[in-house]
Amino acid sequence: MANSSRTFSDVRNVILSAHKNTGAQDKVGFYDTWAENYEQDVALLDYRAPLLAAECVSSFFRGDREKAAVLDVACGTGLVSAHRCLFGCHVAISDCCKKETYDIVIIVGALSVGQVPLTVIRELWDVTKPGGYVCMTTRGNTDNQEYKAELEQLIRALEEEQKWSRVTVVEVEEWEKAVSEQDSGYIPGAIYLYQKS
Ligand SMILES: C[S@@+](CC[C@H](N)C(=O)[O-])C[C@H]1O[C@@H](n2cnc3c(N)ncnc32)[C@H](O)[C@@H]1O
Known part of the structure; x- marks a missing residue:
């Protein structure tokens, strides 16, 4: 308990x-x-990333919500899925990664230094249906700056390859409370929402 x-x-x-x-x-x-x-x-920690990411996807998703398949990658205890009412659709928590399967692929709180490596980004793209959405979040605190810059470079590379297009990028000043000595108050974070071509 x-x-x-x-x-x-x-x-x-x-x-x-x-x-x-x-x-x-x-x-x-x-x-x-x-x-x-x-x-x-x-x-x-006032960690609102799952809610902010769910709201972001929900406000742009134009597909049939009842039929949409959502993959919550690195789901943890399922906080993103807890907001599925925002999507109004079925959320899969799965290791099964078949190509072009999901209408929405979402990864929250797991793209940061020491966690999920950036090689996952092309895999996220791979399992998304054409026209589907990929939602990613990262933190903007001091020790994650390099990872964030590399993530954005990779996202841009996929854009230049015309594999997806930008729907929105939201920079959030008060992402969650800082825990490291290098940061104070709240650390920033960002949400990236892309649509597969
Ligand atoms: C901060 S939790 C986020 C969980 C959930 N998405 C949320 O927002 O509450 C990070 C998640 O990423 C997973 N994770 C971290 N590093 C990983 C790695 N290298 N490979 C696979 N999963 C990883 C953890 O198991 C955990 O479920």
Whole structure:
């Protein structure tokens, strides 16, 4: 059962401890262990990325919501899917990655340094149906600047290859509360929504 007496300082310590986990297995293991307290902990961080990303997709999606297939990549405890009412459609939590299968592919809170590598971006594109949407988020805090710049470069490269086109990019100043010593107050974040050609 989740521990209801946790504080911001507990959450900060948990997140900073994850910096020691360098490999993908370590990172996934870390999130598995954190799962029990994850949702109440990220509420203390004022982590709104799942809601902001869901709202963003929902406001641009023009397909049939009842029939649309959504893939929530790196879903964690399912906070993005918890906002499926915004999509009004079926959300798949799946490792099955068949080409051109999903109307919406969404990855929230997982594209950042030490987490999911950028090689995933072309895979996200691959499993999206032509005309479907890919929604990605990243953080803009100090230690993620290089990753963010590389992510944007890759997104642009796919745009230049005419594989997708930009629907919107939203820079959010107050993404979530800062936990590292290099940042203070709130850190920024960004949402990228692209439509496959
Ligand atoms: C901060 S959680 C985000 C979960 C959920 N999308 C949300 O917004 O609440 C990061 C997720 O990415 C996954 N993840 C991190 N690094 C990964 C990697 N290298 N390979 C696969 N999954 C990874 C974790 O297991 C976790 O589910």
